[in-house]
Amino acid sequence: MSLLRQFVNRMTVAKCLRSVAAALLVLLPIQVLAAGSAVVLMYHRFGEARFPSTNIRVEQFEAQLKHLRDGGYTVVPLADVIAAINDGATLRERAVAITIDDAYRSVFGVAYPLFRADGIPFTVFVSTNAVDEGRPAYMTWEQMREMAAHGASFANHGASHTSVIERRENETDAERLVRVSEDVEKGWQRLTEELDPLPGAFAYPYGEYDRPAADLLRDMGYVSFGQHSGAVGPLSDNRALPRFPMAEPFGDMAQFRTKVASLPMPALAVEPWDPIVTTAKPSIDVTLGESDARFGELACFVSGQGSVKVGWYEKERKFAVGPEKPFARGRQRVNCTAPRNDGRYLWFSHPWIVQPTQGENP
Ligand SMILES: [Zn+2]
Numbered sequence: 001m002s003l004l005r006q007f008v009n010r011m012t013v014a015k016c017l018r019s020v021a022a023a024l025l026v027l028l029p030i031q032v033l034a035a036g037s038a039v040v041l042m043y044h045r046f047g048e049a050r051f052p053s054t055n056i057r058v059e060q061f062e063a064q065l066k067h068l069r070d071g072g073y074t075v076v077p078l079a080d081v082i083a084a085i086n087d088g089a090t091l092r093e094r095a096v097a098i099t100i101d102d103a104y105r106s107v108f109g110v111a112y113p114l115f116r117a118d119g120i121p122f123t124v125f126v127s128t129n130a131v132d133e134g135r136p137a138y139m140t141w142e143q144m145r146e147m148a149a150h151g152a153s154f155a156n157h158g159a160s161h162t163s164v165i166e167r168r169e170n171e172t173d174a175e176r177l178v179r180v181s182e183d184v185e186k187g188w189q190r191l192t193e194e195l196d197p198l199p200g201a202f203a204y205p206y207g208e209y210d211r212p213a214a215d216l217l218r219d220m221g222y223v224s225f226g227q228h229s230g231a232v233g234p235l236s237d238n239r240a241l242p243r244f245p246m247a248e249p250f251g252d253m254a255q256f257r258t259k260v261a262s263l264p265m266p267a268l269a270v271e272p273w274d275p276i277v278t279t280a281k282p283s284i285d286v287t288l289g290e291s292d293a294r295f296g297e298l299a300c301f302v303s304g305q306g307s308v309k310v311g312w313y314e315k316e317r318k319f320a321v322g323p324e325k326p327f328a329r330g331r332q333r334v335n336c337t338a339p340r341n342d343g344r345y346l347w348f349s350h351p352w353i354v355q356p357t358q359g360e361n362p
Contacts, residue, residue, distance in 0.1 A: 037233040037264050038081045038095040042243040046110035052248045060251040078123040085238050098122040108143040116150045125157035125203035128190035141194040155201040159186040163206050164213040177216050211274040214239035228349040229335055233264030265348035266291055278357040283322030284350055293338040293346045300336040329354045
């Protein structure tokens, strides 16, 4: 059987299982859903002001940690979140996991002393080639081993940090997927040689994925994280779990409080699910499950356009949303929130990657 055929078969089975699971979950009391949710934060650099889009200033970061401490949150190891997703293990109310991508040097120099002082667990998604090449911007394996002894865990971010959707010239889709799987395997291999890494977790470089690569990662046994916002819960699609990106532009404390308090929006279906689109005005249909949120007050915001209209097919059950003006090419996003009576919000996000149509010059 061809590699691709195997993917298709597994995908169909997984799809059926997911529908059954979704149907069953609708019947569960809302408390059960809330007990299984967590917020995953994503950082890159700390106190490296030269890179504002991926950096968090030290005073912002300290204020965030203080809020987690004082606000009734429990920072849990990412392994706990993965166990909840894979096996339905219960998470504490207000569980938050901290992830850091790429293994930059400022993790060791700036963040680690703060984490260690407070006994806070955290997970670094390492792109192993950069470390192996000894690039000065990255931590050394020795530094990571020291952190591992004090609450850090390490997970797979691929070896080369190549986007999984990147296509080489004259490469077929099957060849691309083989190349991606080899890069993921190599990353895992190097991690296991140097550390005792966290199995079964992958973070997409640049947060980019498409359906074939997402299915491949799932078939390789990974739950995979993107860079679109939102809380994680039992209905989350483990091929592309949301994380809240934390960087200077999103470092505002009011925003941070709302994000860490957020709960997953029960999206039973998102169509089309694949983020890759060749139209500048994409749209998705989202089917909602049961919730005590006020879906009548659902508000959606699109990259660079602010608030956009939501079109309801069925009141508080199924809606369509997309940009009102054409997107530029590249990574775009929609974020939707709905309030609950306790002041917390359900959060849903979907990424789009706008690509040129075939034959068009990229
Ligand atoms: Zn990265």
